[in-house]
Amino acid sequence: MRIIHYNAGGPEFQGREFQYDAHHAHMIDELRKRGHEVLHINPAALLGRYDSPKAYGAATIEAVRDFQADGGCDLFFATAVDHSFDPDTAREISRMGVPTVNLNMDDMSHPFRVQKVTPAFDLVWTTDPTNMGLIRKYGAKKLIHMPYAANPNVFYPDISSTPERAIMFIGACYGARSRAIARLAQAGVLTRVYGKSPMDIYGSEAKSLPAVRALFNYRDGWHRAINSLSFPSGRACIRSALIRTVQNTVMDLPEKHPEKGDIEYRPGPSFDDWSKVMGGIDLSLGSLELASTFVLKKPHYFIRFREFEAAMCGAAHLVSASEELMEYFDPDKEMIYYSGFDEMVDKAKFWLNPAQDTARMAIRKAAHTRALGEHTWAHRFQKVFDTLGIPATV
Structure with missing residues (x-):
């Protein structure tokens, strides 16, 4: 064709x-x-x-x-x-x-x-x-x-050496990702970020405020805000940006200390290196929360490329508990899910324990099989x- x-x-x-x-x-x-x-x-x-x-x-x-x-x-x-x-x-x-x-x-x-x-x-x-x-x-x-x-010609299992007993995130570190990564590192979980750090993304203190960033970082910021009022997920984004702006102003949040804990920021991998990076660390972190909705009781989840890339690479992927994603990858068999940052930290520690090496490897193999067969x-x-x-x- x-x-x-x-x-x-x-x-x-x-x-x-x-x-x-x-x-x-x-x-x-x-x-x-x-x-x-x-x-x-x-x-x-x-x-x-x-x-x-x-x-x-x-x-x-x-x-x-x-x-x-x-x-x-x-x-x-x-x-x-x-x-x-x-x-x-x-x-x-x-x-x-x-x-x-x-x-x-x-x-x-x-x-x-x-x-x-x-x-x-x-x-x-x-x-x-x-x-x-x-x-x-x-x-x-x-x-x-x-x-x-995910394209199996680009994303495939590659465990060429003993994986590092750590959790990693590939992508720019902002929003819910920044909170999740900071919580993990500050809880004593060895954490690796491949991509832009919060220091690279956020400039002045004002720019770190979600509501300000949403309105002024884009030429059509006000147009986006007005149009977002017309549908539920858009209104949730506006409401959560306002809540998070207040929190960032008055609270000492984990993401305000992006270099605290055992954390390392590395350059994002090229697609040629993607599979090797995914295979070189025991756990992969996913973050599905839309915009700032992670501050709400019921966050809005949006499934990204990363979930299918990770599965196709045969990664043990720890990700937000999206009901839709659970239809594509079975919980604790093909993917690992968390509800809230506390459970995320607990599950990261659990699955990084050497006692779970065999079970974790089974998840990696099953994730790749499911991705190759259906995704x-x-x-x-x-x-x-x-x-x-x-x-x-x-």
């Missing part, structure tokens, strides 16, 4: 081949290795500049017509949002006879970003079920929910093809 991948986010013309490396390391690489031809379109790169959705649309349609003339296309796959994608682009491509699908990546936190583009696509794929009703109201013709997945991008795209009635096998 010939699949067009559209993403307008990367300044490829500025010397970086792809801004969203995750798209290529995950879905695109796997599709190509399964024999499909994936044609990448970045309209900013085609134009050699950032421009308007209309300009991007014209460049995209011209590229699709060229692809159609040179062998045809079977699917137009996008991660489009309103501020950079003209809905008429998807409509025109569909009129060419190419089915169109849009992957929504932020429907729990920012569903309003796809309000205009949603009715233009033949199929909308959302990664979170929370606001599916809202996406339908936007006019989705067909709507499916599927979580992320590759081939599984996800097969459902896309089946939903659109495309007679193809990934």
